[in-house]
Amino acid sequence: xxxxxxxxxxxxxxxxxxxxxxxxxxxxxxxxxxxxxxxxxxxxxxxxxxxxxxxxxxxxxxxxxxxxxxxxxxxxxxxxxxxxxxxxxxxxxxxxxxxxxxxxxxxxxxxxxxxxxxxxxxxxxxxxxxxxxxxxxxxxxxxxxxxxxxxxxxxxxxxxxxxxxxxxxxxxxxxxxxxxxxxxxxxxxxxxxxxxxxxxxxx
Numbered sequence: 001x002x003x004x005x006x007x008x009x010x011x012x013x014x015x016x017x018x019x020x021x022x023x024x025x026x027x028x029x030x031x032x033x034x035x036x037x038x039x040x041x042x043x044x045x046x047x048x049x050x051x052x053x054x055x056x057x058x059x060x061x062x063x064x065x066x067x068x069x070x071x072x073x074x075x076x077x078x079x080x081x082x083x084x085x086x087x088x089x090x091x092x093x094x095x096x097x098x099x100x101x102x103x104x105x106x107x108x109x110x111x112x113x114x115x116x117x118x119x120x121x122x123x124x125x126x127x128x129x130x131x132x133x134x135x136x137x138x139x140x141x142x143x144x145x146x147x148x149x150x151x152x153x154x155x156x157x158x159x160x161x162x163x164x165x166x167x168x169x170x171x172x173x174x175x176x177x178x179x180x181x182x183x184x185x186x187x188x189x190x191x192x193x194x195x196x197x198x199x200x201x202x203x
Contacts, residue, residue: 001096001103001115003076004122005030008084008092015092022097024138026074037065044081044093050116052080052107078104080112082119094123135177135193143170148187 003021019027043051053061079097098104178189
């Protein structure tokens, strides 16, 4: 699969999540309006079993609201959703997505069975992602995390595969967002916002 999303149930019953392999704009739109209109998620919640766009909707996938409003705009050809349990209670879901039609065709019943062990490994990997501050984009968070480890701008640029000018620009924006004037103060503010909890969900 080309992308993955991990969504865990919050205390209010809503889902909070992290998505890899798709733009942050997709994650925001799905969180804002997609969860409520996702027919695959509704199927998983109703049955407690894995489901996919192919199994749940078949050819109707491209006519559903989720596809027309969000998924189609970002090139998501189909996805599978696997329930995650804490004891007897469903505590979240893992979504594995295909950006090409060939990948989407693998989302039949047999494909769901084949992917289940890989899905569980992916879920564990996503849960152990580095902490993320709730007010930052993924790139801003990466820069702040590396600055908090006392890396120089040049080292951060090398680590992220970007230029030092881009890192400098992010550092300036981070200081503005946190209301700080120094790298040390910004790093402390980032740690206070998320560092000790270790949540990749930005909460």
